[in-house]
Structure formats: C-alpha cells, structure tokens
Amino acid sequence: MSFKISSLALAVATLSTVSIANAAGLDRSTQPSWAFTEQGTFAYVEHITIAPTVEGKDNKKVATTDANFTAGRNVPDMAEDYQFLNFGAKADVNDTISVGAFFDQPWAADVEYSGDNNFVGAPTSIVNGIYAQAAAGLQSAGIALPVTNATELQTAISTIQNQVTAGQARLDAANTQLTQAQAALAANPALAPVLTPQITALQQGIAAGTTQVNAGRAAITNLSTAQAVTNNLSNVTGATNVSVSSQNFTGLLGVKLGEKKNIQIYGGPTIQRLEGDVHLRGNAYKTASGYDANITRDTAYGWMAGIAYLKPEIALKAALTYRSEIDHDTTMYENFPALAARGLPTQGTNEITITTPKSVNLDFQTGLNPTTLLTAKARWVPWSDFAIKPKIYNAAAIASGNGDLNLVDYSKDAWTAEVGLGKKLSPQLAISGAVGYDSGAGNPITSLGPVEGNWNVGLGAKYNLTPEWAVSGGVKYLMFGDAKAKLPDGSIVGDFQDNDGWVYGVRLSYQKK
Known part of the structure; x- marks a missing residue:
C-alpha cells in the first residue's frame, strides 16, 4: 500500500522543532537530520520563540542545606524570552547522493533575575559578615x-x-x-x-x-x-543575569544504499561558534556576588553522522543521528571583587576549554493509513559530562576550603521523548498533535536554570501555498518540573515550583521531488 502523505511529515516536523526548544541544560534545538532525509530538493527557514515563566522563592536563610531550606521572598520570572532562526537546504545530486547545508542554534541561555530577593543587588549578608x-x-x-x-x-x-x-x-x-x-x-x-x-x-x-x-x-x-x-561589594548593582549563544553550520553528504535505495548513510563537518556572559549578584552567591565573566567568542569544529531507513511508499522513515562534542579552547575574563579580602588577584583573563556536549537523536515516522501519520522521537544529551570551571572562580573556591568547584555543571544526563499523530484534512491542509517528556539534567540544579525537565503538549499545522511552497506552524505548552536552585558548593538558594512556558514556531518551506 502506498500513502501519499508527505505533507503530514512536514507539519509534524514543525511541531517537533518547537518541542525541543526548551530542553534540559542549554539545549535549544534538535539536529538537522530530519530535513536532510526529506525527499527531493528541500529548503526551509524557521523562527522559534521560547516564552518560559520560571518563578519561585529565595532562601530566607540565604544558602543552606536542602533540609534547612526556608522559603523567603518572591523571585519574579527569571527566564527571559528567547528567539532564534534556523534554516537549511538539501538536494539530491542523483538517486544515490544527496548534499545539504544547515544553520541552527543548539545551545543557549537567557536569564535575568529581578525584584527584591537574594539574586539581586549587593550581598548585604556578606558585607555584614x-x-x-x-x-x-x-x-x-x-x-x-x-x-x-x-x-x-x-x-x-x-x-x-x-x-x-x-x-x-x-x-x-x-x-x-x-x-x-x-x-x-x-x-x-x-x-x-x-x-x-x-x-x-x-x-x-x-x-x-x-x-x-x-x-x-x-x-x-x-x-x-x-x-x-x-x-566594592556595597557598590555592586544590578541583578544576576546570564547570556549564552551559539551558532552551528553543518554540511552533510549522504549516500543511499541497497537495491531500492532505502538505506541512507550521511555525515559531515560542523562549525560552531560560542560566546557568553555571566554576572552574579545578591546574597545568594555569598562571596561570589559581584562576580563577572565573559566567554570570548570562539569558533570550533565537530561532526555529525547518521543512518536512516526510508520507505516513502508508506511514509516510513527511521533515522539515528550522532552529533559530536565540540571543544572550545578560548579565553575568559573574570572579575571577583571579594578576593581582595584574601589578597588574591580579583580579575584577569585566562585560557579555558568549554566542551559542548555530544547528542544522539532517534527519529521515526510511519503512515498508519492514507491520511494519518505516526511520529516518535527520542534524544539523549550527556549533560553530566558538561562543566565550566573558570580559573579565578576555582581559585576562590579552593581558598575558601570548598575544593575544586565548577561555575556551571549538571548532575544527570538528559533524555527527551515525543510521540505525535498527523492528520491530512485536505490536499492543502494537514494538522498534528504531540505529547512529550524531558527528564531535565538533575535536581537540585544550577540557579541559572532552575527547572527539572518538563511534560509538554502541542499542535502543529501545514498549509500548501503551491505544490512546492508551504507554510507551517506549531505551538507547544510546557509544564516544568519543580526544582531547587543550588550553588556549585551544594547550598540551596531557591525553590521554583508550578512553572510553565510556551514555544511558538513558524516555518516556510520549499520541496520539489
């Protein structure tokens, strides 16, 4: 039986893009392998908006063990809205070879605290101490x-x-x-x-x-x-805020194998750019309040490879894709005002290696009947291997008797999964729905992203403007898991519960078979 329902696949793909857009750690987008395995010539540009709301309470005792945490003042929404653009194109050179180029923004963070709480202003408790x-x-x-x-x-x-x-x-x-x-x-x-x-x-x-x-x-x-x-500490102003951004350019070459050309292997290089800023403020960070860090923009290289099984006559596609970790050997400027009390250097620029994590994606779809498509996705990212350990920050931790401490790390790997259904309503219109789960990267977790994964539901749609051009859209509602916010030394500084978010995506695509 043959199902001519490729339009459904594109509708669901739009929804899947927004589903990954607020995953664990710094994860913001999926791998572009979904587009590379499309039939014929395919190109797209998409815009994603993430609008999370993450509110909670600070620790009335500033920083304690989990057992001694006491809810204090309100912490207003600390998760900034985030927008990004992805695009790409692929073409079949012949019935065996395909080529493609893709741009995405896989890792990012955009955090800014506000209000009257332990994440804002001068560290009065440290000054009083x-x-x-x-x-x-x-x-x-x-x-x-x-x-x-x-x-x-x-x-x-x-x-x-x-x-x-x-x-x-x-x-x-x-x-x-x-x-x-x-x-x-x-x-x-x-x-x-x-x-x-x-x-x-x-x-x-x-x-x-x-x-x-x-x-x-x-x-x-x-x-x-x-x-x-x-x-110095009394003159600290502003609020804790963090900004991390990345851009990936990936080139892929694919080869189809077998008598029916239904097995495809693909791979290619990735060029990744990374930069970021960190500013810690308020009593929550104790002597680290007033700390500033700037990650110098760096460009590094990795690779992606995968294998797919394709059976277009029933809209069956299964793809397993691996994206390598990437080492960024860059420099970081740090300013740590409180170190003056210990007679240590308070600022400087030092070399640092930041390794963005590898990831594995499994994508599956198949037609159930001529108008219905089933999709499933899974993703693994080993966030437990990720750490940022600046030299001056770590020296301060050692001097204070805390031993080696990372500025940012995670305790668990992240798993995400999604199941969806698409329905073709007419030759021009298809709709889809999906439910998904993200495990998060641990709890307690860094105060720079205090949520423990999410459950999510969403809807997507695709409308054919012409036989080749189409516009797709998706919206996803995220229900974040409750999480305690911790410092690198394990101290609990906040509790964030009952939070949620929305993700919106729109895509313009071209496909000619």
Whole structure:
C-alpha cells in the first residue's frame, strides 16, 4: 500500500522543532537530520520563540542545606524570552547522493533575575559578615570599638590611627629619654642607683608601647582591607543575569544504499561558534556576588553522522543521528571583587576549554493509513559530562576550603521523548498533535536554570501555498518540573515550583521531488 502523505511529515516536523526548544541544560534545538532525509530538493527557514515563566522563592536563610531550606521572598520570572532562526537546504545530486547545508542554534541561555530577593543587588549578608569579622578581630586585639556598618568602620580606622599617632609620639619621647638616661649613666656611673630603675622602666614602657602601636597598625591594615572589600561589594548593582549563544553550520553528504535505495548513510563537518556572559549578584552567591565573566567568542569544529531507513511508499522513515562534542579552547575574563579580602588577584583573563556536549537523536515516522501519520522521537544529551570551571572562580573556591568547584555543571544526563499523530484534512491542509517528556539534567540544579525537565503538549499545522511552497506552524505548552536552585558548593538558594512556558514556531518551506 502506498500513502501519499508527505505533507503530514512536514507539519509534524514543525511541531517537533518547537518541542525541543526548551530542553534540559542549554539545549535549544534538535539536529538537522530530519530535513536532510526529506525527499527531493528541500529548503526551509524557521523562527522559534521560547516564552518560559520560571518563578519561585529565595532562601530566607540565604544558602543552606536542602533540609534547612526556608522559603523567603518572591523571585519574579527569571527566564527571559528567547528567539532564534534556523534554516537549511538539501538536494539530491542523483538517486544515490544527496548534499545539504544547515544553520541552527543548539545551545543557549537567557536569564535575568529581578525584584527584591537574594539574586539581586549587593550581598548585604556578606558585607555584614565582614563587619562582624572586623569587630571580632578588634576584640581579640583588645580594642573595644564597634564595627557594624561603613560609618563605624571608618570611625574605627580614624580612632585607631589617632591612637597610633599619639602612641608613636610617646614612644619617640620615651626613646629620647632613654637615650639621654643611658648617656648620663655612661658619663657618671655613680648615678646608677637613680638612673638604672628609670632606664628599666623606660625600656619596659617602650616595649609595651611598641606592642600596642604595632597592634594598632595591624588593625588598621585589616580594617582598611575590610573597607576596600565592603566598599566594592556595597557598590555592586544590578541583578544576576546570564547570556549564552551559539551558532552551528553543518554540511552533510549522504549516500543511499541497497537495491531500492532505502538505506541512507550521511555525515559531515560542523562549525560552531560560542560566546557568553555571566554576572552574579545578591546574597545568594555569598562571596561570589559581584562576580563577572565573559566567554570570548570562539569558533570550533565537530561532526555529525547518521543512518536512516526510508520507505516513502508508506511514509516510513527511521533515522539515528550522532552529533559530536565540540571543544572550545578560548579565553575568559573574570572579575571577583571579594578576593581582595584574601589578597588574591580579583580579575584577569585566562585560557579555558568549554566542551559542548555530544547528542544522539532517534527519529521515526510511519503512515498508519492514507491520511494519518505516526511520529516518535527520542534524544539523549550527556549533560553530566558538561562543566565550566573558570580559573579565578576555582581559585576562590579552593581558598575558601570548598575544593575544586565548577561555575556551571549538571548532575544527570538528559533524555527527551515525543510521540505525535498527523492528520491530512485536505490536499492543502494537514494538522498534528504531540505529547512529550524531558527528564531535565538533575535536581537540585544550577540557579541559572532552575527547572527539572518538563511534560509538554502541542499542535502543529501545514498549509500548501503551491505544490512546492508551504507554510507551517506549531505551538507547544510546557509544564516544568519543580526544582531547587543550588550553588556549585551544594547550598540551596531557591525553590521554583508550578512553572510553565510556551514555544511558538513558524516555518516556510520549499520541496520539489
């Protein structure tokens, strides 16, 4: 039996594009193999809009273990809307060889916190902690001065400086008296019964005074360091925000095998560009608040390969596609204001390798009858292998006793799956529906994307403008899994529940068999 329902395949393909558009980790788009296995000459351009809503509560205790988490202030929607464009084309050179070129944007993040919560503004709890440490240091030195704010800190520095100046003046006078007494004794030893006790008292007083002056100077040094750090941290403004973008160009060459040419192997190189910015703000990030990082734009290379089984007469297509990981050997600028308190470099540009993950896609479709198409998809991305470990950030973690820490990582691999049905209503119009699941990449998870996967449902449609030209559209509703937001050290800083999102896609396509 032969089913002439290729228009259904295109309608469902549009829906499948939007289904992957808010997957786990930084995943934003699927592999272009779906287009390469289309029949004949095929070209498309599509626009995708992701509109998630991710709201929650910060940790009233700022950062604790999961068991000690206490819901605090509201965290408004921190997931920015994201839009991107994909396009590509393929052609059959003959009945055996096919070629194609495709552009997509596979990895991305667009996050910005707002409101009055622990992800916004200066790290007041850290600043107050530095004040408390400064006060404790004064107490241990026997100096009774309060330090609870910037004014008291400056007052303490000025007071101790005045005391040191006065103490040094007394020491200078005592040293002068000691020199004179020692000279008088040397000139007239008979004065020993009178001068010796005076000399001893002067020496003891000078020793005690020197200790006090040195303690005062050490206190001034410590307080001045605390002042520099708290001034820097108090001047931190804005909110936590992250932006990561990527672009892929993939060229594919395919060869059909077998007597009926129903097996196709394909592969080719991928050129990938990656860049990003990270800005951490608020109490949630503790001493890392005020941290800034810029990932220098980098271009690197990978590859894609796959195999497909095609049986056009019943609209059967099964394709298994592998996309390689790609190593970006680039540089990262970092600024970490709180490191001034430890005497470590606060900023610099260093080399870093960021490896975008490999992925495996399985795509399947088959006609059930002349007007109905069944589709199924599965995807695996090993996000547990992904990590970003900047040099200065990691040095700060080691200095604070936390050991090696990544700026971003994930605890689990991500699996996605989708099942759909398409229905041809007329020669011009086809519609489709699908349900899908995304496992997410772990929970608790980074505060830069606090959701645990999603369940999703969606609808798609395709309308033939002419025998070759068509317009397709899809909409998908995402129900995100609840997740706790964590820092790299495991501290829980937020709880995000009952969130959702929408994804919209539109595609213009051309196909000539």
